[in-house]
Amino acid sequence: MLVIGTFDWASTRLRGMFACPNCESTESFRLRASRPFLTLYFIPVLPIGGLHEYVECSNCKSSFEPVVLTNHMVPATGSGGSTMPQTNEAPFEIDLLTILALMMVEDGQVTEGEIRIARRLFENMTEENLTREDLGKACSQVQVKRLNTSNFLATAAPRRTHDEKLLMVQAMFGVAGADGEISPGRMSSMVRAQQLLGLDESEFQLAVQATSGWLT
Template identity: 35%
Template sequence: MTCSLGVPLIVIGSMNLTRTLARGDFSCPHCGRLQAYRLRARRPFLTVYLIPMIPLGDRERFVQCQQCRNRFDPAVLERDSPSTSRLTASNSSAAEAFEQQWLRAALLVVIEHGQMTEPEIAALQRIGTQLAHRPVEREELGQLCSSAYQNRISAKHYVQSVAHLWSDEQKQTVMQACFLAASIDGDLQPPQMELLQTLKQEMQLTDEEFQQAIEAAVELE
């Protein structure tokens, strides 16, 4: 292909390459039974003439049930393992991992209805700062948002994947973040209220624990 001046045009673009890393059986949270799964990795590449040349980011892994086709975080594969340990704040890496998890859960609540708006980005940054006690940069949110859109894991399925890692106190933090995210636009609408109830059930919170989390979140506003 050449331009009007006879100079060859270099066609540059991007594409996502997804490959299967492993196969096996797991207890699918959606199906409620043992199902076959594929552990897959997606990575964006810069392309030249449609040929992938340069990776543009890290690999994003997800688990896909072969029956219902829903996607889950890879942590779902450890959900039924008796040796799985909960995340604690006893070391910085565990604390950082948990921060990423509740922030991702909150972000997924926001994009449940579609694309994220500028006011929602600003609100998520504020929520992150309130709960993490540190500034949450747009770049961090952008990376999480890109991963969420590409991997297409819903808020419900994400919580199903990782809730087994959380202590009771951490579950309340996650619920606070999700409540604040659901109420970004003002009053909670029926879809947001239903989603919060679903997340409450997935985290096995009692009515009292749920109410305590909501009250703590309201105090932050």
């Protein structure tokens, strides 16, 4: 039985303190890496993709993109400059694709309706083409990177403009409602998104209500 799994290990080269967006306090972190493998009876046998680094909070065990350290690193005392992971200034298209993928995989299953809606949202918002294959890749990447919606938004928010944040809210809502009903898990992700993106209640609601404009 060959299945795709991931193999994780902790890096010894980077530990430190950071401001965990989830705990909202200073916590220690470890830089960890994950790599997709084909597994045979749960034993990793064949690497099938690149290495993905992520930052794990020692307290809440949440995972974040390494870029969380550039905004939230607490300077180490006494030790001379630690190695910072590379920062990535992700273009809006990448963050949009990531949030679409995160919402799609959140309930553990991806439906045809979600695929159709996600592609339409992306193409209407960016005027760029999005193939099924690229969307599928994005869905497997967010799982390999151990991202979840809230942790991703916490790291993506500082690099996005106000208008881009509103588009991300609409992307989330569009996918969440793709199958006609919004699950409780997705509903709480939406509520948390408003706080994490620093949007006020009324503009958040206006954005949500205008989502259908992207679906025509």
